[in-house]
Amino acid sequence: MTDETRSILLVGVGGQGTILASKVLSEGLVRAGYDVKMSEIHGMSQRGGSVSTHVRFGKKVYSPTISEGEADILVSFEKVEAVRWLVYLKRGGILVVNDHEIRPLSVLTGASSYPDRISEQLGEAVPNFFQLNAGDISAGLGSVKAQNIVLLGALVRCMNLDDADWKSMIEDTVPKKMYELNARAFDAGRSGW
Amino acid sequence: MTGNEAIARGAWEAGCHVATAYPGTPSSEILENISRYEEIDSEWSTNEKVALEVASGASIVGARALAAMKHVGLNVAADPLFTMSYIGARGGLVIVTADDPGLFSSQNEQDNRWYALHAKIPMFEPSDSQECKDFTIRAFDLSERFDVPVLLRVTTRICHSKGMTEIGERREVPVKPFERDRKKCVMMPAMAAVRRRLMEDREASLRDLSNDCPCNYIESGADGKIGVISSGVSYQHAKDALSGLGEPVSWLKLGLTYPLPDRLIERFASGVETVYVIEENEPYIENFVRQLGIRCTGRSLLPAAGELNAGIIRRAITGSAAAKPYSVEASPPPRPPVLCPGCSHRGIFFAMSKYRDIAVSSDIGCYTLGVLPPLEVGDATICMGSGVSAGIGFEKALNARTKSCDRADAGRADADAIKKVFGVIGDSTFFHSGITGLIDAVVNGSNMALCILDNRITAMTGHQENPGTGFTIGGDPTVRIDLKSLCTACGVKPENVRMVDPYDLDAAEKAVREAHDATELFVIITTRPCALIKDVARSRANLFCAVDSNLCVMCGMCMRIGCPAISRLDKGVRIERAMCNGCSMCAQLCPKQAISRVGEIDD
Numbered sequence: 001m002t003d004e005t006r007s008i009l010l011v012g013v014g015g016q017g018t019i020l021a022s023k024v025l026s027e028g029l030v031r032a033g034y035d036v037k038m039s040e041i042h043g044m045s046q047r048g049g050s051v052s053t054h055v056r057f058g059k060k061v062y063s064p065t066i067s068e069g070e071a072d073i074l075v076s077f078e079k080v081e082a083v084r085w086l087v088y089l090k091r092g093g094i095l096v097v098n099d100h101e102i103r104p105l106s107v108l109t110g111a112s113s114y115p116d117r118i119s120e121q122l123g124e125a126v127p128n129f130f131q132l133n134a135g136d137i138s139a140g141l142g143s144v145k146a147q148n149i150v151l152l153g154a155l156v157r158c159m160n161l162d163d164a165d166w167k168s169m170i171e172d173t174v175p176k177k178m179y180e181l182n183a184r185a186f187d188a189g190r191s192g193w
Numbered sequence: 194m195t196g197n198e199a200i201a202r203g204a205w206e207a208g209c210h211v212a213t214a215y216p217g218t219p220s221s222e223i224l225e226n227i228s229r230y231e232e233i234d235s236e237w238s239t240n241e242k243v244a245l246e247v248a249s250g251a252s253i254v255g256a257r258a259l260a261a262m263k264h265v266g267l268n269v270a271a272d273p274l275f276t277m278s279y280i281g282a283r284g285g286l287v288i289v290t291a292d293d294p295g296l297f298s299s300q301n302e303q304d305n306r307w308y309a310l311h312a313k314i315p316m317f318e319p320s321d322s323q324e325c326k327d328f329t330i331r332a333f334d335l336s337e338r339f340d341v342p343v344l345l346r347v348t349t350r351i352c353h354s355k356g357m358t359e360i361g362e363r364r365e366v367p368v369k370p371f372e373r374d375r376k377k378c379v380m381m382p383a384m385a386a387v388r389r390r391l392m393e394d395r396e397a398s399l400r401d402l403s404n405d406c407p408c409n410y411i412e413s414g415a416d417g418k419i420g421v422i423s424s425g426v427s428y429q430h431a432k433d434a435l436s437g438l439g440e441p442v443s444w445l446k447l448g449l450t451y452p453l454p455d456r457l458i459e460r461f462a463s464g465v466e467t468v469y470v471i472e473e474n475e476p477y478i479e480n481f482v483r484q485l486g487i488r489c490t491g492r493s494l495l496p497a498a499g500e501l502n503a504g505i506i507r508r509a510i511t512g513s514a515a516a517k518p519y520s521v522e523a524s525p526p527p528r529p530p531v532l533c534p535g536c537s538h539r540g541i542f543f544a545m546s547k548y549r550d551i552a553v554s555s556d557i558g559c560y561t562l563g564v565l566p567p568l569e570v571g572d573a574t575i576c577m578g579s580g581v582s583a584g585i586g587f588e589k590a591l592n593a594r595t596k597s598c599d600r601a602d603a604g605r606a607d608a609d610a611i612k613k614v615f616g617v618i619g620d621s622t623f624f625h626s627g628i629t630g631l632i633d634a635v636v637n638g639s640n641m642a643l644c645i646l647d648n649r650i651t652a653m654t655g656h657q658e659n660p661g662t663g664f665t666i667g668g669d670p671t672v673r674i675d676l677k678s679l680c681t682a683c684g685v686k687p688e689n690v691r692m693v694d695p696y697d698l699d700a701a702e703k704a705v706r707e708a709h710d711a712t713e714l715f716v717i718i719t720t721r722p723c724a725l726i727k728d729v730a731r732s733r734a735n736l737f738c739a740v741d742s743n744l745c746v747m748c749g750m751c752m753r754i755g756c757p758a759i760s761r762l763d764k765g766v767r768i769e770r771a772m773c774n775g776c777s778m779c780a781q782l783c784p785k786q787a788i789s790r791v792g793e794i795d796d
Contacts, residue, residue: 047530062432064354067504069515104528115523
């Protein structure tokens with residue numbers, strides 16, 4: 001366990017389950033003995049807009065938010081959101097991107113366009129770049145609904161956060177009948193890509 | 194716990210008896226959490242003024258009471274706030290104001306710390322969830338001890354950040370027996386004038402308290418070159434920003450920020466070479482420090498608008514920035530919040546979007562999103578209730594313009610461009626402060642058309658009950674206020690009220706046409722609940738619309754309603770099944786009947 005405060009930024013589109021994933025994450029870190037702060041945005045920004053959850057942990061955490069260039073890891077649940085929030089990633093930090101596109105209304109109506117070659121550009125710019133298709137992985141386990149937990153597994157692997165009991169954390173957070181799916185989704189995210 | 198959960202816990206531990214609120218981001222979860230404690234009588238009030246008055250009444254009689262609201266809500270409640278400062282608090286009275294620096298979910302960015310100064314009531318500013326809980330308890334005690342309402346001022350990043358919080362048990366505080374004290378509680382001029390002078394004495398005692406209060410303290414030896422004065426979440430950002438600084442920084446952390454501790458600030462400043470005041474938005478503390486004749490730096494280095502973070506403070510104070518971040522060539526398209534798939538507001542907005550000769554006064558809620566392309570309905574949004582009353586003003590100005598053009602016989606074409614004023618308001622917002630506007634419209638002869646978009650919930654803030662839902666905050670059934678009867682009771686002619694299912698585009702268009710052509714005040718009330726209400730979502734879970742690509746001619750008609758579930762592909766149109774709830778508005782627009790609804794409603 002390090003004393004230094006580390007910063008995790010989870011971003012995506014309202015409705016993708018970032019808040020549930022960060023809830024499991026922050027509670028797990030608390031149980032592992034860290035001081036943890038988590039900050040999220042509610043209200044208007046949730047209605048299909050771009051959303052972010054900041055999680056910071058260490059021996060003693062002050063600010064609940066992450067500044068530009070200071071995230072140790074950026075986990076993006078959607079591709080173009082990785083581009084939008086990239087400026088928050090620290091030099092040498094880890095970028096995990098879900099290979100999934102959600103087109104904003106401005107793109108659907110033709111007012112703007114969804115950029116091409118996002119993965120390639122991110123891969124060229126960021127040395128520690130990882131991409132996985134959490135939706136396909138989750139669907140392969142029976143339902144697309146656990147893609148947030150697949151991404152949580154990937155995050156745990158990238159950050160070497162093995163000092164928490166993630167399975168019991170998931171058990172305590174998701175509805176009982178969803179536990180099996182989510183536990184397998186977590187394992188798949190942690191090892192299977 | 195989040196800050197909001199911690200405030201709720203603090204109120205419970207402090208023995209609070211009555212709690213009231215009108216929902217508003219970022220404050221809404223305070224009452225949602227308090228309502229789970231059965232010892233506290235909780236309610237969603239009709240608006241913030243009502244909330245504070247209910248809490249004030251409870252306090253006057255002798256109960257501990259809390260009223261919670263967002264920053265703009267305190268504007269609505271400012272009337273009772275200022276006079277309750279005269280009356281004082283027999284039972285502890287705590288008012289929570291949740292400000293929104295950075296405007297995540299608000300129409301403005303206002304720093305409500307000025308309210309404490311203006312109303313002369315003490316104010317606490319917690320910096321984390323633990324302090325949210327602890328300061329709430331302190332606020333109740335202070336309120337009773339000094340016979341004064343207390344403001345608890347939090348911000349979005351305090352309300353919606355989770356941190357470790359140590360909890361305690363509830364301390365039962367008996368409700369005091371009713372004691373009639375008209376000189377103290379009936380604020381007619383002569384009695385109020387007496388109270389006014391007593392407030393100045395109270396202020397002096399509170400200032401003494403602030404100097405000795407454990408919430409205001411100095412950290413580390415005062416021998417550092419740099420001294421930082423800060424409060425609230427800014428203190429946390431500043432701690433991170435300056436932690437790496439080689440020089441020993443001294444801190445004056447302020448938790449009780451009205452009255453500000455003059456002697457403590459003077460003592461702190463005399464022990465350091467340079468004083469920085471780090472605060473978000475307004476130079477509230479800095480102005481006071483300057484009034485004491487102390488040289489300090491703050492606002493000149495930090496931005497006045499928007500949220501602070503550690504990076505901004507570090508750059509401002511030390512001039513050093515994080516290493517240049519990674520960048521890519523691609524630029525992300527904007528992703529603003531949008532009306533949800535299946536949103537019941539869409540149909541009426543689509544019908545209104547066809548008229549180019551209307552001016553629309555909109556309001557605060559999900560329907561504000563109707564302003565965005567492609568629907569683009571709404572020409573002004575000020576505050577709750579203005580959807581009605583600003584519309585009355587629109588019409589008066591347009592009439593005055595027509596008259597002046599008649600006299601000048603010039604610019605007729607311009608005056609003719611707008612033929613009708615529409616107002617848009619939601620159900621909860623209408624109860625909040627739209628009714629008064631409607632009465633004004635009736636009495637003063639407005640001929641506007643008002644659309645009350647009743648989706649049977651307070652949607653934007655996360656689905657709270659309101660007077661139109663038929664349930665209390667605790668989920669108990671109660672009287673459901675009928676909007677149509679209310680409008681006719683206000684004086685709208687029954688023949689000028691239309692009830693419309695907004696999923697039925699023909700019906701929506703017919704009603705909007707009637708409203709547009711009406712020569713008297715006209716009201717449209719929609720009847721379709723929010724698609725996200727759990728029972729609604731469950732019953733429509735297996736419903737969706739599908740496109741027959743053999744029939745689709747890619748005319749783009751279905752795209753005109755701005756539904757995020759519909760996207761144009763290279764060949765044809767796709768409707769995202771997981772997002773669609775089968776509202777079928779797109780199908781009604783398709784000239785080739787290429788879209789059909791699949792599945793059944795499951796009641």
